[in-house]
Amino acid sequence: MSVEKLDMQSPDLVNQNIEMLAELFPNCVTESENGKAIDFDLLRQELNGAVVEGTKERYRLEWPGKKEAIVTANLPTTKTLRPVRDDSVDFDNTENLYIEGDNLEVLKLLQESYLGKVKMIYIDPPYNTGKDFVYKDNFSKNTQDELFESGQKDEYNQRLVVNPETAGRYHSDWLSMMYPRLKLARNLLKDDGVIFISIGEQEVHNLKKIADEVFGEVNFIGAAGRISKKANNQGDYWAPNFDNVLTYSKSREFAVPFFGGINYDNYTEVEAEGPRKGEKYQLVRLYMTSLDPMRGCNNQRYYIECPDGSFVIPPGEVFPNEIKDGANVSPKSGKDKVWRWSYNSYLEKKDQIVVKQVRSSNLVNERGEKTFWNVYTKTYLQDVIDKSTATPNNFIEDHINQKASHELKALDIPFDFAKPSSLVEFLAQTCRVEKDDIVLDFFSGSASSAHAVINLNSKDLGSRRFIMVQLPEDTDKNSDEFKAGYKNICEIGKERIRRAAKKIKEETGADIDYGFRVYRLDESNMQDVYYKPQDYLQTNLDLFADNVRPDRTADDLLAQVMLDWGLPLSLKIERLEIAGKDVFRVAENSLYACFDKGIDEAFAKEIAEDQPLRVVFRDSGFKDDTAKVNVKQLLKQLSPETEMKVI
Structure with missing residues (x-):
């Protein structure tokens, strides 16, 4: 009897899309050397009332690298999130998350655990000013290819327009960076969820077009102008004193009216x-x-x-x-x-x-x-709040960047270019984030959004949860941040949450969640043989003995199992000893995980008494092959609702 293995990778969105299309248009499904595929010519015909003879011009935004950006969003990842208990606060009980790593990979990993669960997303991505672009994805092209494809050089390598050399991929790289992240973020929103995107004048026009495509133009529910500075003498023509907050709903049909007008x-x-x-x-x-x-x-x-x-x-x-x-x-x-x-x-x-x-x-x-x-x-x-019909003005005046400077100074944390937490708090109130909702920020910077959620909870004793995602971008060695001991932005964000939480607790005494779990993006806990056993010869039996990387802990394995099984990383985790073995119990009986050796029938009988919904073991953790079969049979007999898998 075989035991089902966990995939230990993010969902394959391409295959999911093919399966959905196959249900609607089975005649458009064909085969390729890689398995099922879609006959796009036939699909185009199915979606058209007239004969389709070829590609026609249509209104949409194109740029070099767009197709690669779409592919990138759909490709699965085998990476994982590893818990960092030393950096966390109240790890076992808190429901807040701080995740270090490239947000593209992290968003993929969150697809199943947080699908349709996030009420509000706020992001403050790079404005593409030429100084703040830090995300470089695999599909970026070299400058010469970009100049040619964008029409700035012809086949003889002659420049067609006068532009800086970097201009050939100036907008395309930024669009290719944003597009897959927005696609993945949309999946995480609840039906009544809302995303707010702060953006400057450099890319607001392009962002509007790709967001219209990702979220649907009908779900664009407005843009607000925000005063960012009281005074600014920079700029050769206009002094830039405001930025934009583009706003989209997951579905206008379910989006609730915005709330405003209350002091x-x-x-x-x-x-x-x-x-x-x-x-x-x-x-x-x-x-x-x-x-x-x-x-x-x-x-x-x-x-x-x-x-x-x-x-x-x-x-x-x-x-x-x-x-x-x-x-x-x-x-x-x-x-x-x-x-x-x-x-x-x-x-x-x-x-x-x-x-x-x-x-x-x-x-x-x-x-x-x-x-x-x-x-x-x-x-x-x-x-x-429940009865008000007042809506907020789309000109935001009270949340300027100087406020961010003041609140960071009060926490004795040096950091430039932060958004004030009051802005995120205002937006959360505007879109009616309820007391138990989730707020996501995957360009979290100094973690203003986490600060806002804690502060908002302290005011009404709410249990809102935050998920912060930030690339551990190095700080400049000449900066005040580096001199203060912060080697990267993640160190700033985590310390900001600790200090802000302590300050809010001292000032309010509110009985709320002040902690956060830290996870760090890393390569899979599983060795390559786990994903491609067909590439290895049976003579390499030592590779099959244990497919877990030797430097990984039970904590590491639990996190990847939770993600693979679609369980939120914020669920309460307890450690028990059952029949002499170390067992993780997640959210009461939602998941029991034991990665110890020597799993046998006696252990299975004790586990079955708690009637867990899910149980996971190491494939190599059973006492022997007979015990593996018997454990599955015993669980099926004693706890019929229990689903057992192995890694």
Whole structure:
């Protein structure tokens, strides 16, 4: 009896696309030396109501390397993410992720575990100013080829236009870098998910075109201009003081209206008890001098009892006959002022009333004398968010880059060109990121987005999670960052999260997740023989004895297994000892993983008692071939819902 092996690589999107097309157009499926393929000429005919005779001109953006960019997005990867516990904070319990590595490979690895699970993506990619381009993919062409294909040189190597030598691939390289990453990012968004992309004037026109193609033009839901600097004397013509935030939904059909127009700073009170404990609210006076009592306010003049046993009421000339809480009277003239709430509303929502002493009040007591008590109602922030129809302006003024400089300085971290965390927090509120949603930033830089998520959670005790991805780009040896001990940008981002979390916890005391798990992109845990056993002779039996690289730990193997099985890396991980063996338990009974040697029937019986949904072992971890077969049979008998695989 054979036991199914895990693939230990990201999904093959090409084959998935072929299978989907095969279901719709089985007659367009053909065979090639590499297996199934699509007859594109026939497919084009199936998608056209007229006879297709050849390639026709059509509206789209083309550049040298576009086809290679599409291929690159679809190719699977065998790379993996290795946990770095020493750099992490509260690794076993946190649900936040910080991933070091090329975001193209990382996005591929996240395809199954986070497919359709991310509510908001914010990225601040290189603006392609000529100084900030750092991502170079395998399909980049050499300068001479690029100049020829882009029309800047003819077949005799003569320059056709006057341009800098680098201009031949200036836009194409950037487009080829962005295109596959956007394609992969789209897959991760929830149906109501939104992506925000900050971009400068250099590539905003090209970004709009490729994003229209990737997300669909119908899903473009607007662009905002953001003031980036208060003053800037740079530039020969216009001084660049703003950038753009292009915004796309995964599906306009499911996208919720944006939310704006609320001053969050007004909501300074926090509910201390009851069903709404922890929610933020503001106090609003119940007495409004602008209300006209003669406009249908007959039941809005009544007594409210104060903590000292006295009673208050808006000023006027007539008073209720009884002196008790809720006793009311109808106004006789415009001099008899009223509350905002009717008497019935007061009775129904009395738990939202706050009566407290103040220095000055317009209210009077039962004798018509001035009092120092005032009455307020609680207006909960969440209620306003749920009911508000106000949308934000598409001109963002309050989140300039100087704010980023100030907050990094407060954390004693040197870094230039960061976006302020308040911008990401504003965007998260704008697209209504809920308390348990995921925020992804795969150009995370100094980790402003992580800072924003922690700060947002501290305000409403939310459990939003972040996923930061950053290439460990070296810092300049002459920079303040390098002199401060930060050898690459990832070191800056991780330290920024640690310090920001500590500062927020000290200031708010909020009981939230302040930790993060660090993972680092690396080559597969499996040796080459795992993926291509057909390339090795049976005489090389030593290669088949254990197909795991010798320098890899059980932690490493667990991470790759979780990704391969489509489990989020944020799930709670526990380590147990069962029958003398080290076992990982992931999210209660979602996955049991044991990579020890000597797996036998007795161990299988103990594992089966917990009825895990999934179990994984090393292929070489069984006591012998008989034990391997018996373990599978025992699990099938004792825990029928358990799926067993090996690596």
